[in-house]
Amino acid sequence: MTPKKFDYYSPTSINEAIQLLHDNEDSKVLAGGQSLLALMKLRLAAPSALVDISKLQEMSYVREDKDYLGIGALTIHDIIEHNQTIKKKFTLLTDAASKIGDQQIRNVGTIGGSSCHADPAADLPTALSAVNAHFVIRSGKGQRIVPATEFFVDLFQTAVGHDEVLSEIRLPYLPPRSGSGYIKHSRREGDFAIVGTGVVLTMGDGNVCKDIRIALGAVSATPLRAKSAEEYLKGKTLDDKNIADAAEIANEGADPPSDMHGSKEYRMEMIKVFTRRTVKLAMSRVM
Amino acid sequence: MMKSATKSDMIRVTCKINGKEYSGLAEPRTLFVHFIRDELNLTGTHIGCDTGHCGACTIFMNGKSVKSCMVLAIQAQGADITTVEGLADGDKLHPIQEAFWENHGLQCGYCTPGMLISGLFLLQRNPDPTEDEIRRGIEGNLCRCTGYVNIVKSIKAAAKKMQSEGGKSARSM
Structure with a gap:
């Protein structure tokens, strides 16, 4: 299979990339290409031009800032999986990155590419929603910063405009006594998630839940926050009963698809099961 | 430019x-x-x-x-x-190729080029992997003949060979 013909540009800076996107109406950004090239080979996508930013090495980094951990948009999944700072501070991203595709895909695919592709069943968008990551979007006019709640707009749609480039993803540091986890439910390694659950929580005195964010993947057009379950748990003791009760209402607002990997009914049940497990996983990691 | x-x-x-x-x-x-x-x-x-x-x-x-x-x-x-x-050095097979040969790690051979490279990438990072780690290392490679058992065995054997050869064949790729 071969993609439809396209013009190819390999800019040497992010500003050049933005200009090229601006000048070429039907262009797409090529980062790792592990989703885009697959779509182009199947002719589900046929952009008339590709702006290949994969050689912009300065966009690949993990950097500790004062208030947040900054991850360059072109950082590959394999680096995210093995980075020790991420593992220590945002373990759910380690969980999520390690479950993407397979080794060859993790060697090329990028966090920015996965975010901008915004497949509802992808792992990183769900994990980033639970972290409430902030996305730095660059354009010819400067840059703007968009929280995860506004970044994922719809199925395969994000807040990144046509002549804009996602440059960095910022993870605000978690307060002391926080923990996180992501569990992907799939039948085979490397498949997309049937349900993906990401949890970030902070404990107060004893086992009281001070703050919690639960994000669900593959059950809606965008990563879905389980707000009712979050509200239920805040201020309550994180014991088996309360966690189970919260999990029962975690699927409120979910509208999962039925396909060969699982029916809608099955996914609605699995949201409960995996919310429960992921909350416990995050609790076990509270430091 | x-x-x-x-x-x-x-x-x-x-x-x-x-x-x-x-x-x-x-x-x-x-x-x-x-x-x-x-x-x-x-x-x-x-x-x-x-x-x-x-x-x-x-x-x-x-x-x-x-x-x-x-x-x-x-x-x-x-x-x-x-x-x-x-991978081979002239007529001398790479240890991972020898290991596939000796352990019946291929039947039709179609997936083998990819299996060898994925196996080698794993061994360069992790010279002594467990069975689970090997299976995870080749999760992006499909084989429709062997059922993977002998491929896992081959990579395990390659790890031994490469270690005993003192990293001689662990040249970077």
């Missing part, structure tokens, strides 16, 4: 493959696997699915295992590549 090419341009792509410089022509849309097989006649790298699932086309690109059907030829400009043809 910015590089660009229009739809039907034939671009000269030059890269180092198995230590030797190769050069050929490709359209922007040409997949790297088609380029190395059809333009450079290096047919050791196989195409099993064309959709990025099977891993038969796995190669080393700048030290990392990648599926060559998921990369454009034009993106390999100047890259350092190792394909299955680059």
